[in-house]
Amino acid sequence: MKDMEKQKTLLKIQELEETISPLKFEQQLDNEYEKFKAKTWDRKRAAKAELTRGIDRLIDIVKSPPDSTPFIAMGDGKFGIKRGPTFTDKFAKALYTRSQGAGVRMHYVSEFKTSMLCCRCKSKTVKKGRQVLCKVGCQGAKRDRDDNASQNMANLTHHYVDNLEWPTEFQRPARLPAIN
Numbered sequence: 001m002k003d004m005e006k007q008k009t010l011l012k013i014q015e016l017e018e019t020i021s022p023l024k025f026e027q028q029l030d031n032e033y034e035k036f037k038a039k040t041w042d043r044k045r046a047a048k049a050e051l052t053r054g055i056d057r058l059i060d061i062v063k064s065p066p067d068s069t070p071f072i073a074m075g076d077g078k079f080g081i082k083r084g085p086t087f088t089d090k091f092a093k094a095l096y097t098r099s100q101g102a103g104v105r106m107h108y109v110s111e112f113k114t115s116m117l118c119c120r121c122k123s124k125t126v127k128k129g130r131q132v133l134c135k136v137g138c139q140g141a142k143r144d145r146d147d148n149a150s151q152n153m154a155n156l157t158h159h160y161v162d163n164l165e166w167p168t169e170f171q172r173p174a175r176l177p178a179i180n
């Protein structure tokens with residue numbers, strides 16, 4: 001009886017050793033890693049394809065009036081404080097390359113005050129969640145925050161192309177030169 005129990009315990013230990021044998025564990029880890037890599041690769045490829053599709057749609061929209069001069073003005077805002085290239089950088093780079101190929105001009109424009117000032121009357125707006133409210137100039141008109149900023153950037157770009165100057169309301173205050 002004692003011997004049988006001893007045998008059972010030994011078998012259990014053997015089983016346990018097999019389950020946690022370093023080689024087996026390493027193989028299992030390798031398998032999992034391969035699976036993970038394949039998944040990540042698929043996800044990255046899908047994201048890249050989605051980005052390309054988005055950019056192509058954008059270029060098509062910009063190019064649609066045939067007798068126009070297509071121009072993309074992209075805000076110079078940086079999102080996220082992560083080190084290295086952000087999604088915005090990758091998007092901008094891909095869009096720039098695609099624009100060049102399609103004969104579309106693309107430039108960065110300053111976003112300074114574009115989300116704060118009203119795109120209609122340039123007075124200061126009040127933030128209401130995703131919207132901005134123009135109390136003074138536009139009798140309480142509400143606009144989507146991003147629509148307002150984009151419209152401002154489009155207006156500013158048009159203004160710049162026509163007059164070669166950036167309206168003072170949207171100019172970044174000049175920094176004082178550094179001493180030392």
Ligand SMILES: [Zn+2]
Pocket residue numbers: 118119120121122123134136137138
């Ligand atoms: Zn307004």
